[in-house]
Amino acid sequence: MQSPEPSSSSPVLLNIGGKKYATTVETLMQREPDSMLAAMFSGRHTLHDHPTTGKGVVFVDRDGKHFRHVLNWLRDGAIPVLSESDYQQLLREAEYYQLLGLVDYINERLGWKETDNSEAELTRKDVIKCIQTQRVRFRGVNLSGLDLSKLDLSEVDFSYACIKNTDFSYANLYKAKFGQVEASSSSFQNAILRVSLLELILKNLFWMEQTFEVPIYKMLA
CATH class of the missing domain: 3.30.710.10 (Potassium Channel Kv1.1; Chain A)
Known part of the structure; x- marks a missing residue:
């Protein structure tokens, strides 16, 4: 029954x-x-x-x-x-x-x-479609190696994601979340970040003993 x-x-x-x-x-x-x-x-x-x-x-x-x-x-x-x-x-x-x-x-x-040669689960086109919605979360998603440069990724949740070798240059990452990411060799050149977010990224990468390209940032309070 x-x-x-x-x-x-x-x-x-x-x-x-x-x-x-x-x-x-x-x-x-x-x-x-x-x-x-x-x-x-x-x-x-x-x-x-x-x-x-x-x-x-x-x-x-x-x-x-x-x-x-x-x-x-x-x-x-x-x-x-x-x-x-x-x-x-x-x-x-x-x-x-x-x-x-x-x-x-x-x-x-x-x-x-x-292996370090993991394939991303999404393409740049997929990401562009996703960020057109109201709330975007890429928690735990493999985005390694993607070109996400110049995209508006503000307030996107990347927590626990794999973003190895991912290009965020010139992207708007204001209020984006990067807790516990795997981000070795990713590029944030000229990306728009909050100071607190930058500190969080650096903390995570230092903890993982990883390195990535950080020549220039545009910081927002």
């Missing part, structure tokens, strides 16, 4: 291996509709395989530490840069939950660690 279909905004309380998480049915179903998590809360299946506590918390006997990355993937379509061992552990969790998009993403990230 199937359970009644819950509202997409219904809150969901989870206990994953002893760690508690709160999210919504919409988050669990929207990005990966064919996953086990989506099936559990879609009303298509009962939850008899996953016991609940007296307070309605669904218990899943899996790794609780890495489930936060699973939720971040379902919410934003991106995860932070992790060590290879953490990627491998997260891959096992993604396979268990049947998150095929996350499985492909992790395999691509592991592939980046094996």
Whole structure:
């Protein structure tokens, strides 16, 4: 017997291996509709395989530490840069939950660690189409080697992206976000940046012991 279909905004309380998480049915179903998590809360299946506590918390006997990355993937379509061992552990969790998009993403990230000749997931034309929308996020996307010079990329979120050898010269990067990027040998010559953003980029690149071309900047307070 199937359970009644819950509202997409219904809150969901989870206990994953002893760690508690709160999210919504919409988050669990929207990005990966064919996953086990989506099936559990879609009303298509009962939850008899996953016991609940007296307070309605669904218990899943899996790794609780890495489930936060699973939720971040379902919410934003991106995860932070992790060590290879953490990627491998997260891959096992993604396979268990049947998150095929996350499985492909992790395999691509592991592939980046094996070669510096990774291919960008988007073209310059694709980026131009994206920035014509209201809110643009390239979180965790591989943009390595692209020519993004002279584009208006203001307020774009590049967090966790791979931008190795990417050309941002003369681009407008005002209020753009570059947290935890992979940016070795990228060029920001004559790019428009906020001072705080410049400091963040330099901090990230210093932490990764990478270098990139920084001859001239136009800075906005």
